Amino acid sequence: MMLALGAQDIRALVPMRDAIEMMKQVFALYSDGKTITPLRVPIGMPDGSGTVLFMPAYVPAGESSASAVGAKIVSVFAGNPAIGLPTINALVVVVDPATGVPLGVLEGATITALRTGAVSGAATDLLARPDASTLAIIGAGVQGVTQAAAVCAVRDIAEIRVADINPQSVATFAERLSVWAPAMSTRVRGVPSAQAAVDGADVICTATTATSAVFDDAWVADGTHINAVGAYTPEMQEIPDATLARAAIVVDAVEAAMHEAGDLIQAIARGALSPERVRVELGHVVTGAAPGRQDAAQVTFFKSVGNAIQDMIVAGAAVERAQARGIGQTLALT
Numbered sequence: 001m002m003l004a005l006g007a008q009d010i011r012a013l014v015p016m017r018d019a020i021e022m023m024k025q026v027f028a029l030y031s032d033g034k035t036i037t038p039l040r041v042p043i044g045m046p047d048g049s050g051t052v053l054f055m056p057a058y059v060p061a062g063e064s065s066a067s068a069v070g071a072k073i074v075s076v077f078a079g080n081p082a083i084g085l086p087t088i089n090a091l092v093v094v095v096d097p098a099t100g101v102p103l104g105v106l107e108g109a110t111i112t113a114l115r116t117g118a119v120s121g122a123a124t125d126l127l128a129r130p131d132a133s134t135l136a137i138i139g140a141g142v143q144g145v146t147q148a149a150a151v152c153a154v155r156d157i158a159e160i161r162v163a164d165i166n167p168q169s170v171a172t173f174a175e176r177l178s179v180w181a182p183a184m185s186t187r188v189r190g191v192p193s194a195q196a197a198v199d200g201a202d203v204i205c206t207a208t209t210a211t212s213a214v215f216d217d218a219w220v221a222d223g224t225h226i227n228a229v230g231a232y233t234p235e236m237q238e239i240p241d242a243t244l245a246r247a248a249i250v251v252d253a254v255e256a257a258m259h260e261a262g263d264l265i266q267a268i269a270r271g272a273l274s275p276e277r278v279r280v281e282l283g284h285v286v287t288g289a290a291p292g293r294q295d296a297a298q299v300t301f302f303k304s305v306g307n308a309i310q311d312m313i314v315a316g317a318a319v320e321r322a323q324a325r326g327i328g329q330t331l332a333l334t
Helices: 007-013 016-031 108-127 142-154 167-171 173-180 182-187 194-198 241-246 254-260 262-269 282-287 308-325
Strands: 002-005 041-044 051-059 068-076 088-095 102-107 134-138 159-163 188-190 203-206 225-228 248-251 300-303 329-331
Touching: 002 007, 002 308, 007 102, 007 108, 007 308, 016 108, 016 142, 016 282, 016 308, 051 308, 068 108, 068 308, 088 108, 088 308, 102 108, 102 308, 108 142, 108 225, 108 248, 108 282, 108 300, 108 308, 134 142, 134 194, 142 159, 142 173, 142 182, 142 203, 159 182, 159 194, 167 173, 173 182, 173 188, 182 188, 241 262, 248 254, 248 282, 254 262
Parallel strands: 002 102, 134 159, 134 203, 159 188, 203 225, 225 300, 248 300
Antiparallel strands: 002 329, 041 051, 051 068, 068 088, 088 102
């Protein structure tokens, strides 16, 4: 029997704080060479209407999780909103690493939002000042919401400033955040500009599709920590070159960042950043192989382009917990 788990099931089975600890664990395993992540395989539709991506991964057992293997299938069809459908849809499939028997199929958009927020939560926990209390969110979409939930899980955030070019996204942000972090929704304040969000913020999260910097370096105070989860192609950019030039840089995976992270790729091409400065992975900080924050005035920067190992550790845990608790729909495949 295989389990089917929806969005509400996933949120109940893997709370944000648990997912943050899973991200620390899985990236430590990654940096130690113990995970398996083949290149994702994109299949473009012949008519150009969209792309379907297949992202497989294997995660070995860790201190607090069993091994997991499977794949996320993500589709991106730009014309979908015109017919009332989401642009992005996703499923995660988990199979038993001992037998290959299918164990579960999970709603993938929730997994993606949860794990993307959680890795920034892990980076914030390791790199932000302990007294950080003001959070700036630039990009109020789905990813921005879980960025906020994750940062609030690891720091005592008193104010969440939200800026977006879409006023409607800002207006609904608090309501959407309440799904993930009910106690934090009253601390949300929509602001009219990125500058109003960034000025004096202790933590900044960017989750946009921008192709140029979304704030000025002059607005970033000493001691700020930045999580950047947009700019996941070489053509995109969210972070000013000047900020990268003065920040301590940590990435989820060096190889992927150097091929996909537009912020870093463009800054290097312009001569604003040396490639040698992009060498520290989150897993290195988790294990102590590389230092985290050095002093209270240091600007720290974490860049994530995403990795299927994140999906797999969360999905594997969700299925394991669902089996133990009797949660989810069972599907008979034979």
